[in-house]
Amino acid sequence: MDKNFDNRVERAVELFRQGYGCCQSVVAAFADLYGFTEEQAARIGAGFGGGVGRMRMMCGAVSGLVVLAGMKEGQTEGSDRTGKAECYKTVQELVSRFGDANGSIICAELLGLKGPVPKGNYVPDARNADYYAKRPCAAKVESAARIFADYLAGEPDAGE
Secondary structure: OOHHHHHHHHHHHHHHHOOOOHHHHHHHOOHHHHOOOHHHHHHHHHHHOOOOOOOOOEOHHHHHHHHHHHHHHOOOOOOOHHHHHHHHHHHHHHHHHHHHHHOOOEHHHHHOOOOOOOOOOOOOOOOOHHHHHHOOHHHHHHHHHHHHHHHHHOOOOOOO
8 A cells, every 4th residue: 555545544543542533533634635624624524523423323434434435526516416326336335344344334333332322412531541442443543544545545455
C-alpha cells in the first residue's frame, strides 16, 4: 500500500486519540483529497459519534466510510440514477467489508452492550486511559480508515 495511505490510517487513529469521534477521525484523515479541511471534516462528522448522536446505532467509523464514499463517488445531479447506484454500490461494499472484518456495523454490538440505549444519554464519556483500555473504538477507526485506504489503492480484499 502507498505510504501516504498508511499515514492517513495512522492519522485517523491519532485524531481519535485526541478526542475526536470515530466518524470525525476517519473523514478528517482523508479530507484534503476532497478539498476540505480537517476542521470541516470534524463538523461534518460530529453528529455521527457514539453510533449517531450516542444512540449506539451505526458505528461512527462506518458512518465515516459512508461520508467518504459519498465524497468520492456521490452523484451531484438529482436525476443521475446511475451515479446514485454507483455510490450505493460503493457504500454497500465498504460497509460489508467493515462488517466482515469486525463482526458488526452497529456501535452497541461492537461495544458489547446489551439492551436498549437509555434516552437522553448524550454526554460523552471522559477520554482517559481506562476509556481507551476498555473500548475497541480506536481499532474500529483504524479498520475503517484501512478499508477506505485500500479501496482508494484499488485492493479488492481490503480490510479482511
